[in-house]
Amino acid sequence: MLRRVWGTVVVALLLASAARAQDPRLDRRLDSTTLAAVGALMDSARAAGLPVEPLVQRALEGSAKHADSDRIVAAVRRLAGELGVARAALGRESSPAELDAGASALRAGVRPEDLTLLRQRRTQPLTVALAALTDLVTGGVPPDSAAAAVLALAPRARDDQIAEFRRAVERDIALGASPAAAAAVRVDATLRDVGATPRKP
Amino acid sequence: MKSGSPAWAVTAVVACSSAAAPRLAAQVRAAVDLGVSNVHYDGFLPSTAAAVPPSFRWAAPRTLVLANGSYLRFSSGHRSLQANMAGSLFSAPLGPWTAELSVLAGASQYQEFTGFSHALLTARLHLDGARIGGWVGGTSGTTSFVAAQRPVGELSSGAWARAFRATWLVNATYTRVGDSAYTDVEGATHAVQGRFTVDGSLGARVWSRGGGHGVYGEASGSYTVGPWLALVLAGGRYPTDPTRGSVAGRYFTLSLRLTALPGRSRAALPTFTPPAVHHSPPPDLDPPAASAELQDDRGFVIHTDGAHAVEIEGDFTDWQPLRLTEREPSAWTLPAPLAPGTYRFSVRIDGGEWFVPAGVTKVPDEFAAGMVGLLTVP
Numbered sequence: 083m084l085r086r087v088w089g090t091v092v093v094a095l096l097l098a099s100a101a102r103a104q105d106p107r108l109d110r111r112l113d114s115t116t117l118a119a120v121g122a123l124m125d126s127a128r129a130a131g132l133p134v135e136p137l138v139q140r141a142l143e144g145s146a147k148h149a150d151s152d153r154i155v156a157a158v159r160r161l162a163g164e165l166g167v168a169r170a171a172l173g174r175e176s177s178p179a180e181l182d183a184g185a186s187a188l189r190a191g192v193r194p195e196d197l198t199l200l201r202q203r204r205t206q207p208l209t210v211a212l213a214a215l216t217d218l219v220t221g222g223v224p225p226d227s228a229a230a231a232v233l234a235l236a237p238r239a240r241d242d243q244i245a246e247f248r249r250a251v252e253r254d255i256a257l258g259a260s261p262a263a264a265a266a267v268r269v270d271a272t273l274r275d276v277g278a279t280p281r282k283p
Numbered sequence: 284m285k286s287g288s289p290a291w292a293v294t295a296v297v298a299c300s301s302a303a304a305p306r307l308a309a310q311v312r313a314a315v316d317l318g319v320s321n322v323h324y325d326g327f328l329p330s331t332a333a334a335v336p337p338s339f340r341w342a343a344p345r346t347l348v349l350a351n352g353s354y355l356r357f358s359s360g361h362r363s364l365q366a367n368m369a370g371s372l373f374s375a376p377l378g379p380w381t382a383e384l385s386v387l388a389g390a391s392q393y394q395e396f397t398g399f400s401h402a403l404l405t406a407r408l409h410l411d412g413a414r415i416g417g418w419v420g421g422t423s424g425t426t427s428f429v430a431a432q433r434p435v436g437e438l439s440s441g442a443w444a445r446a447f448r449a450t451w452l453v454n455a456t457y458t459r460v461g462d463s464a465y466t467d468v469e470g471a472t473h474a475v476q477g478r479f480t481v482d483g484s485l486g487a488r489v490w491s492r493g494g495g496h497g498v499y500g501e502a503s504g505s506y507t508v509g510p511w512l513a514l515v516l517a518g519g520r521y522p523t524d525p526t527r528g529s530v531a532g533r534y535f536t537l538s539l540r541l542t543a544l545p546g547r548s549r550a551a552l553p554t555f556t557p558p559a560v561h562h563s564p565p566p567d568l569d570p571p572a573a574s575a576e577l578q579d580d581r582g583f584v585i586h587t588d589g590a591h592a593v594e595i596e597g598d599f600t601d602w603q604p605l606r607l608t609e610r611e612p613s614a615w616t617l618p619a620p621l622a623p624g625t626y627r628f629s630v631r632i633d634g635g636e637w638f639v640p641a642g643v644t645k646v647p648d649e650f651a652a653g654m655v656g657l658l659t660v661p
Binding site: 140142143145146210 | 375376377378379411596598601602603623624625627644645646650651655657659661
């Protein structure tokens with residue numbers, strides 16, 4: 083029993099040391115137990131080829147907000163999972179920024195299949211398009227409508243046009259339009275701007 | 284009416300404004316201008332004047348009501364009284380288009396002369412863009428001098444753009460008042476740089492039948508000394524306005540502006556720029572509490588009035604509070620541009636609660652009740 087306890091302590095110390103070696107920012111802000119658990123998650127993410135900076139920032143956020151260890155670890159674990167799903171949906175060649183934005187979209191309720199379709203339809207980097215998708219869904223546009231709207235714009239619209247589309251929908255919603263209607267109206271307007279034939283979502 | 288040598292006028296201006304919207308907290312702003320003016324009206328005797336113009340502003344997502352007045356006391360002992368009110372209704376946007384219907388009414392009286400009054404109905408169609416837009420519109424109404432009424436009709440169109448840290452306007456207006464008619468072409472600009480604010484306009488009455496003619500222009504500059512105090516320098520020449528019964532004149536004013544800071548509202552409060560007869564920027568959302576702006580150079584700015592300290596914490600600060608720098612009045616900036624990526628963040632004002640400013644995506648906070656901001660930098 084004592085050997086098992088000592089073994090656990092040694093492993094925890096080793097894990098903590100490994101985490102400390104990974105990022106000194108965590109060392110100053112997390113207790114040893116949390117540090118060990120977060121470090122393990124970071125190792126797994128790194129081994130899977132996922133970006134770890136978002137995980138570091140999520141842990142630091144939890145620390146800043148005085149969250150308990152379980153909550154911090156759960157948040158980091160959840161983000162690691164979402165990054166993995168985003169990478170599977172968007173492809174292994176996706177940039178860390180795209181993966182981070184994709185994880186946010188998944189968290190908001192966007193389906194992985196829609197992320198895959200977005201990758202297939204758009205040759206430009208997806209960061210802005212994914213951010214617009216997240217913004218629409220968090221603003222109240224149903225995920226399927228939001229995805230359809232962004233997918234309609236994806237082939238031809240520039241990043242600034244997609245960003246303008248997002249701002250226009252936000253403004254319409256603030257002025258009283260229903261989110262889905264605002265997205266539908268604005269996507270038609272934006273498609274006219276890019277010269278494409280409007281398609282109903 | 285005789286022309287005479289210019290005289291110095293002392294002007295005191297009080298402006299009170301309030302904005303309120305359903306379900307949202309009200310906001311009040313008040314300002315007092317104390318100044319010295321040199322005024323020379325065409326064909327009128329110049330004089331010293333003290334002016335006190337209160338104004339009221341009420342804004343809702345599709346409604347705007349403005350009211351203002353002024354009392355002028357000239358050194359000759361003469362006085363002038365003016366009052367104006369405008370109300371606008373905006374339609375729900377249809378694509379990039381928004382319709383506006385406005386009612387304007389006003390009256391003025393100068394001591395030696397009986398007063399003017401006017402009532403106008405204006406309809407405009409706005410084309411909105413992020414940085415450029417335009418409008419077309421028409422006005423119909425009546426103006427009265429004593430008991431004599433004259434019909435007023437107006438056609439106007441214009442365009443605006445935001446570039447080089449300034450707003451630029453051009454517009455053309457054809458006006459018919461009774462038997463008089465004239466066409467004005469104008470350009471205007473508004474810019475803020477640090478503590479300096481500059482406004483300018485230049486116009487020409489390119490055609491006229493009974494409405495006078497010539498070139499006119501005005502410019503004003505203000506320097507913000509502190510949250511409560513600004514120095515204002517203004518001058519120029521303005522044309523005759525037969526609708527409102529004002530005669531062309533030129534002026535020069537130096538004044539102190541004392542401002543009562545607005546009460547902060549945590550809620551995002553949509554407001555509109557006030558409609559004007561000759562040019563009217565389209566409705567725009569302007570959350571006075573705090574709003575975030577990602578600039579073209581990836582600089583990040585928090586706009587808020589009346590704050591003494593604005594802090595931010597987020598993925599780009601390792602979630603350590605970072606105090607922003609007020610590089611321009613009410614514009615608080617990060618010390619360096621942001622690298623491309625997606626960032627979670629919150630802000631707080633004067634040590635208050637952390638919150639998400641308007642203008643950014645809000646996502647649920649995983650660690651506390653509430654929301655956290657999500658910013659994507661392309």
